[in-house]
Structures are given as C-alpha cells and as structure tokens.
Amino acid sequence: MSHDLPALSVLDLVPVRSDQTTGDALAATRSLAQVADDLGYRRYWLAEHHNMPAVAATNPPLLIAMVAAATSRIRVGSGGVMLPNHAPLVVAEQFALLEAAHPGRIDLGIGRAPGTDQLTRYALRHGTQGQGAGGDDPVNLFPQYVADVMSLMSAEGASMSVAGRVHPMRATPRAASVPPVWLLGSSDYSARLAAEKGLPYVFAHHFAGQGTAEALELYRSSYKSSAAHPEPQTFLTVNVAAAATHEEAERAALPQLLSMLALRTGQPLTAQRLVEEAEAVEVPAEHAGLLRAMAARWVIGNADSARSRIAELAGEYGVDEVMVHPVAGALAGTAADISPAREETLRLLAK
Numbered sequence: 001m002s003h004d005l006p007a008l009s010v011l012d013l014v015p016v017r018s019d020q021t022t023g024d025a026l027a028a029t030r031s032l033a034q035v036a037d038d039l040g041y042r043r044y045w046l047a048e049h050h051n052m053p054a055v056a057a058t059n060p061p062l063l064i065a066m067v068a069a070a071t072s073r074i075r076v077g078s079g080g081v082m083l084p085n086h087a088p089l090v091v092a093e094q095f096a097l098l099e100a101a102h103p104g105r106i107d108l109g110i111g112r113a114p115g116t117d118q119l120t121r122y123a124l125r126h127g128t129q130g131q132g133a134g135g136d137d138p139v140n141l142f143p144q145y146v147a148d149v150m151s152l153m154s155a156e157g158a159s160m161s162v163a164g165r166v167h168p169m170r171a172t173p174r175a176a177s178v179p180p181v182w183l184l185g186s187s188d189y190s191a192r193l194a195a196e197k198g199l200p201y202v203f204a205h206h207f208a209g210q211g212t213a214e215a216l217e218l219y220r221s222s223y224k225s226s227a228a229h230p231e232p233q234t235f236l237t238v239n240v241a242a243a244a245t246h247e248e249a250e251r252a253a254l255p256q257l258l259s260m261l262a263l264r265t266g267q268p269l270t271a272q273r274l275v276e277e278a279e280a281v282e283v284p285a286e287h288a289g290l291l292r293a294m295a296a297r298w299v300i301g302n303a304d305s306a307r308s309r310i311a312e313l314a315g316e317y318g319v320d321e322v323m324v325h326p327v328a329g330a331l332a333g334t335a336a337d338i339s340p341a342r343e344e345t346l347r348l349l350a351k
Helices: 022-039 060-070 088-101 118-124 142-153 188-197 212-221 246-265 275-279 285-297 303-317 340-350
Strands: 007-012 043-046 075-078 106-111 158-162 165-169 181-185 201-203 234-242 299-301 321-326
Touching (some): 007 022, 022 043, 022 060, 043 060, 043 106, 060 075, 060 088, 106 142, 142 158, 142 188, 181 188, 188 201, 201 234, 212 234, 212 303, 234 246, 234 303, 234 340, 246 275, 246 285, 303 321, 303 340, 321 340
Parallel strands (some): 007 043, 075 106, 106 181, 181 201, 234 299, 234 321
C-alpha cells in the first residue's frame, strides 16, 4: 500500500442484496475477505445485527470462524459483539476457541448497543424484558460484563464463590494467548470506559458521523495506561465507495444510502437494492437533505480522490489506521455469490 495512506482494515455487515440468498451473501463475504487478505489489509471485522432484511451478520463468532479459515494472514474480529445480548461466559468461550484455532489473528470488539429492535432484543434475552441476573439490566452491567469476559479468557481464569467454596472457571482449559479486547461505541460512554480500563477504543464514525473528534479526545486525554496497552489505541471507521469514476462511485453508493435513509426515517427496511432498483426510487423532498448530508460524510469517488480523502481523515483525527466499510452496491446481472464493486473498492484503495 502507498505510504501516503494509513493502514487499512475492513468492516463487513454481510449485506444481502435483492438478488441474493443468505448463502450467496456469505459466499460474497468470503470472497471479499480473501481480497482484503491478499491486498494486505490489517483487519477484517464483522458486525452484529439482528432481524434485518439487508444484513446477514447476526453471529460474529461464526462469521469470524468462517473468514479466518478462508484467509491466512489478516486479523479477523467482531465489530462488534453486542455484549448485553449474551452471557459473558459464552462470549469468552467463543473467542477463547477462536484465538486457540487462529492464534494472534483474532480481535474481540465489544459494543453496548442492542444491535436490533426491542422485540428481537426481548427474544435474544430469553423473554426477560432485557433484564439480566438478579433483575438488573445487562446494559447497566456492561462494565462488569467486560471485566468478566477478560478474566474468563485469561490463562488464570476467574473464580466464583458459592456456599463458602471457591470454584475455578475458565473459558478454555489451557489458553496460550488471549485476543485483544476493543470497546466500540457511538457516544462518550465507551470512550470513558475504555480509557479507564486501558483498552483500545473505536468510535463508530461510519454510523454516527459526528462527535468523533470529541469522543477520541476524551479517550486519549483520560487514558490510564495498562500492561497490555501502555498507550491509547484507536482507529477511524468510514463508509467508502470507490470506482473508476466519481459518477460510477455515486451510483454504487446509492443502494446503501437508501437503506440508511430508511433506517433513519423509520421507513420499512428491505433487502439492499441493486443499483438500477435504487435509481428508480423517488426520494421524498423532505428527505433529500438528509440523503445529501449522509453522502457528504462518506468517502465516494475515484481511486485518487477516495485515497486522498481517507488520508485527510486519518490526519484530521490523528489515527494511523482506517477501517473502511465498503458500501458499493451491485449492478443487475452481477453473479449472486460475489460483490465485485465492494471488491473493487478495496483494490482501488490499496493501489
């Protein structure tokens, strides 16, 4: 990769297009990950979202296992596991096994948001209205859950005191290495917690679009050094569509822009449209400004302009790594098991 760019990584939500099955979307993700691996990208992270018609990234550990097995070098991780949805022991067991299978290549990114609607959250948490053990809301227990996951994954493990006896508990029998834990967020809550615990931190710039500088400054200025991470560590996440020309990139970005517009305005969600389907959509006049504002925060353009903008953003936010979310859609007639425009975005950025 060119020296004028920061290190590049990839965020994947495993989008499902209107011409794809879930199996097709998974095949396209495998192909995209292999492209990223071959091009020298640093990480490949997979999100957690539930009950969405355009997103197949419902289970990061399973996806990480698939992607890590299909690649040879790139770090593979979660961007992120939404910890309040899961028992800490289960998450610790999953990532301890992933790290044992692919030592030195696994990242555990942890988020606090539900990643879904209220009804699905209710189902994920066993119909308990979001309440955890003892009736506490798992969101309020997030700091303890993070600490529990880290303790359980460690070689020493954790212990529980029950009826006057101490019982050892480990995520895996003999951990030789532990995946680094990253805290993810779109507010200042996780920035404060990551700084307090001496953990790496990522602000969801690709989703929030604002508040990034403030969150990163809060994290850096209040960071408490830890043995594993003496210095604060962070990077930037950015939505990117790159193509041979700016016009082609704008066309390619439109399906994802319309999906995000529907999400922001409470409209029915659908599978991701093909480019031609997106171009046939009439955007209501009252939503046109929001659509333009979102597009302005994304990186959309030809190779030179996209690379230049990413370098500018890295300098603006003081990061040496940018995680790109390749949002380019597909044209009608594209083979269902690949995403050529997303792959081309990665290739153009890496030149």
